[in-house]
Each structure stands twice: as structure tokens, then as C-alpha cells.
Amino acid sequence: MKPIVAKLSTSPQSSFKYKWIKLDSFEFNWHCHPEFELMLMLRSTGKRFVGDSISYYREGDLVFVGSALPHTLYSPAQDGGHGQLHEAILIQFVEDFAGLCFSDAPELRHVHRVFRKASKGIQIRGKTRDIVARRMKEMSSLSGMDRLLNLLAILDTLGTADDSDLSVLSSLDFAHDLQPLQQSRIDSVCTYINQNYEQKLKLEDAAAIASMSTTAFCRFFKRSTGKTFVDYVNELRIGHACRLLIESELTISEICFEVGFNNVSNFNRRFLERHQMCPKHYRSEFVVQA
Numbered sequence: 001m002k003p004i005v006a007k008l009s010t011s012p013q014s015s016f017k018y019k020w021i022k023l024d025s026f027e028f029n030w031h032c033h034p035e036f037e038l039m040l041m042l043r044s045t046g047k048r049f050v051g052d053s054i055s056y057y058r059e060g061d062l063v064f065v066g067s068a069l070p071h072t073l074y075s076p077a078q079d080g081g082h083g084q085l086h087e088a089i090l091i092q093f094v095e096d097f098a099g100l101c102f103s104d105a106p107e108l109r110h111v112h113r114v115f116r117k118a119s120k121g122i123q124i125r126g127k128t129r130d131i132v133a134r135r136m137k138e139m140s141s142l143s144g145m146d147r148l149l150n151l152l153a154i155l156d157t158l159g160t161a162d163d164s165d166l167s168v169l170s171s172l173d174f175a176h177d178l179q180p181l182q183q184s185r186i187d188s189v190c191t192y193i194n195q196n197y198e199q200k201l202k203l204e205d206a207a208a209i210a211s212m213s214t215t216a217f218c219r220f221f222k223r224s225t226g227k228t229f230v231d232y233v234n235e236l237r238i239g240h241a242c243r244l245l246i247e248s249e250l251t252i253s254e255i256c257f258e259v260g261f262n263n264v265s266n267f268n269r270r271f272l273e274r275h276q277m278c279p280k281h282y283r284s285e286f287v288v289q290a
Helices: 106-120 126-141 144-159 180-196 203-209 214-225 229-247 252-258 264-275 279-289
Strands: 017-023 036-043 046-050 053-057 062-065 071-074 086-093 122-124 166-168
Touching: 017 126, 036 126, 046 062, 053 229, 062 106, 062 126, 086 126, 086 144, 106 122, 106 144, 106 166, 122 126, 126 144, 180 203, 180 214, 180 229, 203 214, 203 229, 214 229, 229 252, 229 264, 229 279, 252 264, 252 279, 264 279
Parallel strands: none
Antiparallel strands: 017 086, 036 062, 036 086, 046 053, 046 071, 062 122, 122 166
């Protein structure tokens, strides 16, 4: 889907943006910007879209998004807007912020390498996540040079992190070069899918929303999102199933139908394709870790 190009600004006193966010919801706002973005979720759960990656996030989630990579979060307000408060820390900066050239300076080239990896989005885990999260929280009480040095320390930590702590999110073949009319079409279709994927969805209905024939729509959707219509819907459903496996006591059969699959065999097969393990094994992994 074609992202909205967001225009961000920093204060005259800073070369990058640091913000502690508190909102009633994260609306589906597919966008991109030239700035790199670090986002630490302090209090929120919902869906995360980065390039063609669709997954669920939870408290403690930390993601590094590269320049011009489309992304959004989705966690709508509950109870008429009076539900949970969503809280996060956001850092955004251009590649040459503070006049630094990460590609040329020998001391900074390891950071430049992680910048390149961030072009597909990175989820940060393990000890690296703990170190970066702590520094991001500390920055709220810092300003000026101290805040800048803390950000450089964060980037140094990312640049020297173990590969096992950095998971690439988006695939290589993601494309987002649509024209305005195509943007409007795919935005409408994806909004429809995200609001209704737990129900039975028909390809013909999605094509009608885009005002296209089913054949043309299939080509258009694959080109826009990097996925077929069926794969996109199934990935949303599997993401929802993962959350229910972790957070609920519903049986696997109940979860299958709750997220929109019409039979358990298909659900198990799709889950295995996505996670290389069956739902029962997936749930047991989290039970062991808890």
C-alpha cells in the first residue's frame, strides 16, 4: 500500500527528535519519512506493520525502522476512547544528524551497517533491547550534549549487537511506488481487511472496493504489498492467533475459528508455514519461558 510521506520537525535546540508519547489509540496510518525511527513500546498492545511484515507487538517491543520504509501501528481506542492509555518513546533522526557521516568515519562504520539493515526494519531483542530501552528512558531527563551522546551510545550498541538480537522484519521484494489513485485504492482495501479479517472475506468484495476486476486486483495487490490477497489475510489471522495462544486459555480449535479460519487443518498448515512449528508447540514455548 502506498504510504503517506510524513513531514517531521525537530526543535531548533536539537538535531533529532525525542518524544514520550501518550495516546488513547494508534490509528492505522500507513506512512514513511526520511528519518530513521526507534520506537519503544512502554504500555500498549496491537498490530505492527513494517514493509510487508505484519505481527503483533506488546509492552517492551523495540523496533528500528530505516529511512523511507513504510510502517504503522494499529491499536484502536476501546470503550469510546476511554480505554487503555498507549505509551511509547519515539526517537527520529536523519542519517547525517549532528553533521555526522557514519559511512566515512572508521569509528562509525559499524553504525552505518546497522542503518543498512534497518532499511527492512529491525526488531531488537535480548540484552541489546534491555540496554537500548534503559538509555531511551534515561534520555527523558537529559538535554543538549548529554542527550546527543546518549543517542550515539544507543547507535553504538545497535552497531555492535549480536545478530541473534536483531531480527529483520520486511522482505526484500517490498514495493511502495504507487500513484495517488492506486494509493487511495490500496488504502481502502487494507483498511477493509484490517477491520474484517476475522470474518469470511471474499476476493470479489475486496476487488469491488478497489473498483477493479478480480484478475487485475490480484496483480495490483501483490505489486502493492508484496503478498497475495490470501497470504496477507492469513498473516493477519496468524498474528492474531499468536496473541491468543500466548494471552488466552482458548483451545486451539476455538482460536482457529475466532481469527477467521474455517477449519483446523488449514489453520495448522498456515501456522506451520509461518512459524515452522504447530500452534500447540508455539504455546508451549511461551509457557516454558513464563
